[in-house]
Amino acid sequence: MRSSPPEVDRVAASRAAVAARRARATVKSAIAAGSRSPLDVLRAAFESPEGVEGRLRVTEFLTSIPAIGQTKTARIMQELEISPSKRLGGLGRLQRRRLREFVADWVASHGGTGDRLVVLAGPTAVGKGTVAEYIRRHHPDVRLSVSATTRQPRPGEVEGESYFFVDDAEFDRLIEAGELLEWATVHNASRYGTPRKAVEEAIAAGNSVLLEIDIQGARSVRRAAPEATLVFLLPPSWDELVRRLVGRGTESPAEQQRRLETAKVELAAVDEFDHQVVNHDVAEAAQEVVDLMRSRKGRR
Ligand SMILES: Nc1nc2c(ncn2[C@@H]2O[C@H](COP(=O)(O)OP(=O)(O)O)[C@@H](O)[C@H]2O)c(=O)[nH]1
Numbered sequence: 001m002r003s004s005p006p007e008v009d010r011v012a013a014s015r016a017a018v019a020a021r022r023a024r025a026t027v028k029s030a031i032a033a034g035s036r037s038p039l040d041v042l043r044a045a046f047e048s049p050e051g052v053e054g055r056l057r058v059t060e061f062l063t064s065i066p067a068i069g070q071t072k073t074a075r076i077m078q079e080l081e082i083s084p085s086k087r088l089g090g091l092g093r094l095q096r097r098r099l100r101e102f103v104a105d106w107v108a109s110h111g112g113t114g115d116r117l118v119v120l121a122g123p124t125a126v127g128k129g130t131v132a133e134y135i136r137r138h139h140p141d142v143r144l145s146v147s148a149t150t151r152q153p154r155p156g157e158v159e160g161e162s163y164f165f166v167d168d169a170e171f172d173r174l175i176e177a178g179e180l181l182e183w184a185t186v187h188n189a190s191r192y193g194t195p196r197k198a199v200e201e202a203i204a205a206g207n208s209v210l211l212e213i214d215i216q217g218a219r220s221v222r223r224a225a226p227e228a229t230l231v232f233l234l235p236p237s238w239d240e241l242v243r244r245l246v247g248r249g250t251e252s253p254a255e256q257q258r259r260l261e262t263a264k265v266e267l268a269a270v271d272e273f274d275h276q277v278v279n280h281d282v283a284e285a286a287q288e289v290v291d292l293m294r295s296r297k298g299r300r
């Protein structure tokens with residue numbers, strides 16, 4: 001005999017589903033923030049397949065691990081021969097073993113001492129902004145530094161998200177007070193600088209921070225923080241760089257010409273950098289940068 005009308009059952013079931021989703025989100029954030037080891041989550045999932053951890057999809061679990069994005073997850077799933085719909089609790093014995101071995105290797109080679117401060121620089125229009133934006137959207141564990149600038153906001157740009165827009169007097173004050181980790185005048189136009197405090201606080205809290213700045217700024221960071229990792233974003237070819245600059249259509253032909261002259265000089269700086277990433281495809285370049293943020297073996 002029913003003890004409650006069907007609507008009550010439905011409400012209770014949907015409440016339970018929301019609670020279960022929340023619980024899974026909590027586990028994922030804990031993995032992403034590094035406060036819970038992925039191996040510990042696997043152990044819990046295999047012990048009680050119907051528990052929160054056991055109900056996590058393998059894809060959700062993998063993408064929660066810092067430096068594993070969607071592209072890499074798809075590749076791992078294929079290698080481990082696990083279908084994308086599988087939950088951790090629903091894996092067979094062989095799949096469990098393969099996944100555990102994979103995660104143990106990953107933790108051993110990526111855990112703990114990842115490179116915390118990473119600079120992404122490169123010539124004009126190579127795609128720095130595009131790759132940084134992709135990382136912001138797909139890798140929420142990576143903190144992107146928000147620069148201060150004296151340039152005017154463009155339509156759609158948000159104060160404190162795109163930049164901190166300040167006037168010349170305030171920028172002078174920031175420099176004098178030592179509040180900038182580095183700063184530079186970019187494209188002979190406006191001044192841009194990295195607020196020091198936000199970077200230091202994020203690193204102290206155990207987060208990785210990415211600075212998308214120009215090449216002069218990258219050199220200043222190297223002086224101020226020698227432990228930082230410098231990544232140079234390269235275009236697939238010179239012609240493609242020209243196409244991207246022209247295609248973006250945000251500069252006049254004269255300004256484009258000037259920037260291309262600067263780009264030639266900047267490309268010569270590539271050897272000063274720890275790593276080079278070619279921006280063929282935005283998602284792949286972003287994944288490479290994120291991987292470098294964690295790899296201990298990556299440094300030259
Ligand atoms: N040194 C330095 N360069 C920055 C900083 N923030 C942005 N930049 C660089 O300033 C340049 C101009 O950026 P932006 O005004 O967004 O214009 P866009 O590159 O033409 O879209 C880019 O090369 C950025 O990498 C910063 O804090 N410090």
Ligand SMILES: Nc1ncnc2c1ncn2[C@@H]1O[C@H](COP(=O)(O)OP(=O)(O)O)[C@@H](O)[C@H]1O
Pocket residue numbers: 122123124125126127128129130131244245247248279280281282
């Ligand atoms: N991998 C890519 N393939 C094709 N076009 C790209 C790629 N990355 C960026 N772009 C395009 O190139 C132009 C310049 O990119 P942008 O991010 O503004 O460069 P930067 O910040 O280095 O000056 C933009 O129009 C952008 O959409």
